[in-house]
Amino acid sequence: MNKKIYIYANDSETSKRTKKQLKQKLDNSGFVLLPKYTEKADLLVCIGGDGTFLEAIHKFDFPTMPIIGINTGHLGFFQEIMPSMLDDFIFYYTQGRYSIQQLSTVKVRITTDIGTAEHVGLNEVLLKGNSTYSIHLNISIGGSFIERFSGDGLLIATPAGSTAYNYSLGGSIVDPRLKLLQVTPIAPMNTTAYRSFTSSILLPSDLSLGVVPDMNEEKNKLCVVYDGTTAEYENIKEIEVSFSDIHVNLMRFENYDFWTKVKSKFL
Numbered sequence: 001m002n003k004k005i006y007i008y009a010n011d012s013e014t015s016k017r018t019k020k021q022l023k024q025k026l027d028n029s030g031f032v033l034l035p036k037y038t039e040k041a042d043l044l045v046c047i048g049g050d051g052t053f054l055e056a057i058h059k060f061d062f063p064t065m066p067i068i069g070i071n072t073g074h075l076g077f078f079q080e081i082m083p084s085m086l087d088d089f090i091f092y093y094t095q096g097r098y099s100i101q102q103l104s105t106v107k108v109r110i111t112t113d114i115g116t117a118e119h120v121g122l123n124e125v126l127l128k129g130n131s132t133y134s135i136h137l138n139i140s141i142g143g144s145f146i147e148r149f150s151g152d153g154l155l156i157a158t159p160a161g162s163t164a165y166n167y168s169l170g171g172s173i174v175d176p177r178l179k180l181l182q183v184t185p186i187a188p189m190n191t192t193a194y195r196s197f198t199s200s201i202l203l204p205s206d207l208s209l210g211v212v213p214d215m216n217e218e219k220n221k222l223c224v225v226y227d228g229t230t231a232e233y234e235n236i237k238e239i240e241v242s243f244s245d246i247h248v249n250l251m252r253f254e255n256y257d258f259w260t261k262v263k264s265k266f267l
Contacts, residue, residue, distance in 0.1 A: 009047035049073015107244035121226035123161030128153030208242035
């Protein structure tokens with residue numbers, strides 16, 4: 001067995017202990033353990049919770065190799081196995097008894113008066129103001145104007161991210177096998193003065209969401225948050241949110257079922 005494996009773990013004691021145990025077991029099984037990350041790795045093992053998983057894919061610029069998660073955190077929705085299953089993991093991996101769940105990502109493109117910037121998220125992209133003020137966003141779908149949204153912001157989630165912040169906002173849980181984006185309002189204003197949509201909108205993969213902020217000079221900054229990382233922009237001309245052509249390849253074992261995991265974690 002000459003498969004090359006890189007292990008990424010957070011700094012918790014449980015993760016450190018699990019990493020040490022896994023390295024010993026992999027070494028005894030003939031695997032090659034890489035001292036640092038490289039794109040030539042056959043497998044990336046991520047030890048921690050969902051936050052550590054997201055941290056790893058951004059740190060390594062969305063790796064193309066399969067990723068397996070070992071849960072030492074709390075929810076562990078991306079993480080496939082528990083620390084007590086290390087021997088099972090090695091057995092199933094050696095036998096080839098696994099599948100690859102390909103997760104879609106979302107891309108946001110921001111155009112300002114000085115240029116453009118792009119960010120990619122696995123879970124979601126969040127558009128919000130940088131203060132306690134409400135924001136006003138002119139929204140279009142597929143190039144057609146929809147409405148002038150007023151509220152705290154908008155969350156655009158992938159199916160993988162539908163169980164994260166989106167779910168907390170009252171959005172729907174979406175099976176990852178569906179290729180769509182979910183636009184969920186955050187504290188929308190729906191009064192005689194302002195009319196905003198109050199429930200999630202589902203967009204097919206071939207349509208993009210266009211956003212033109214309507215902001216005055218005192219409140220001309222907007223925060224773009226992708227998987228928890230915040231970037232602040234001012235003098236925005238246009239924002240486009242769409243599917244990205246980047247995918248994350250998550251390893252799942254034979255008995256994995258999305259809705260069984262949803263039941264165990266949420267219902």
